[in-house]
Amino acid sequence: MGxxxxxVxxxxxxxxxxxxxxxxxxILTVQQLSSPVTGIESLISSDWPIxxxxxxxxxxxxxxNLGIKPSRLVSLGSPEEYEKALRQGPNKGGVMAIVDELPYVELFLSKRTDFGIIGQPFTKSGWGFAFQKxxxxxxxxxxxxxxxxxxGKLQQIHDKWFCNLSCPGERIINAKINQLHLISFWxxxxxxxxxxxIALLVFLLRMVRQFVRYKRREMNSASSSSISSSSHCSHIVFNFFNFIDEKEEAIKKMFAQFENRRTDASSET
Structure with a gap:
């Protein structure tokens, strides 16, 4: 059982x-692959192409408005150019990040899950419909x-067209859910x-059974040989916990001794 x-x-x-x-x-891989860009402030203070x-x-x-040099700005005309420039990076002729209007960025991310939005939007101007006066x-x-x-239908429309695979917020949530915790190994x-x-219960049952057998044989041996060997057995007192402390081989030897004593007592009678 042990x-x-x-x-297990x-x-x-x-x-x-x-x-x-x-x-x-x-975790170490994600830390190495994480972008050093934390927001628009880090782009302004650096020399990376944008x-x-x-x-x-x-x-x-x-x-x-932000005072970025024109030499650092790289024009891109399609989502494919976006992806190519981001994958190349600043060291291979690409860009470190792309600054664009949020709807275009969300449309770009809706089909590419290995990119994400860093930082918060830094302009408050939105889109609108123009009509005649x-x-x-x-x-x-x-x-x-x-x-x-x-x-809530406006959000549903947004999720339908811009979250075909997953939204940036959902990616963060899913990443946290997929992590293993202690409860994962329940x-x-x-x-x-x-x-x-089970092993403990089986062990206790075996010990109880052997202890009962031992006490019965001890009593039978003492009664059968009370004349010749009562002095040897009358002072032997075993309790259950002392019995458990005995080794398996010692228990077998005790049972063998009982058998020998019973055999000797029967032969004497």
Whole structure:
């Protein structure tokens, strides 16, 4: 039983050690692959090339409002160029990051899960619909947008078109969920605990059974040989805990001695 419990414990230890090694490797790899960019401030204070969409207001905003040199700005015209420039990186002729309007960025990320948004949006200007002056469509359109926003359908439309694979926020949540914790091994804990408990119960039952057999044989031996060997057995008192302390071989020897005494007593009578 001890060997069986040890095998189960070794199996649990092997699984936990392997999982810990895999998680540690993953954590170190993620730390090495994480971008040094933390937001627009880190881009401004560095010398890394920055990508922007051709024809976007981002070029003038980065140059005039944020004071970034034009030599650091790289124009990109398509999502494919976005991906190529990001994968090349600043050391291979690419860019360190891309500054673009949030809808375009979310559309780009909807089909590519190995990129993400760093930092918070740093402009508050949004998009809108332009109508002729005093057009009745402006009121109807604004009312419809407000209604969709209140009902939650506007967010559903956003998730449908921009979160085909996963949204940036969902990626972070999923990454936390996929991490292994102590509770992840509850099945192994139950298995090892159950095996240890079963082994303990079997051991106690065996000891009780052997102790009962020992006491019975002791009483029979004492009664059968009370004349010749009562002095040897009358002062021998064993309790259960002392009996458990005995080794398996010692217990077998005691049973053998009882058998020999019974044989001797029967031969004398």
């Amino acid at each position: 060997r069986l419990v040890m095998v 414990w070794l199996f649990v230890l092997m699984v936990i050690t392997s999982s810990y090694t895999a998680n540690l490797t993953s 990508g922007y969409q051709v024809g976007s207001f981002a070029y003038s905003y980065l140059q005039e 005093d057009s009745p469509l402006a009121v109807d359109m604004s009312t419809a947008i407000l209604k969709l926003s209140e009902d 099945g192994l804990y139950i298995l090892s605990g159950a095996m240890a408990l």
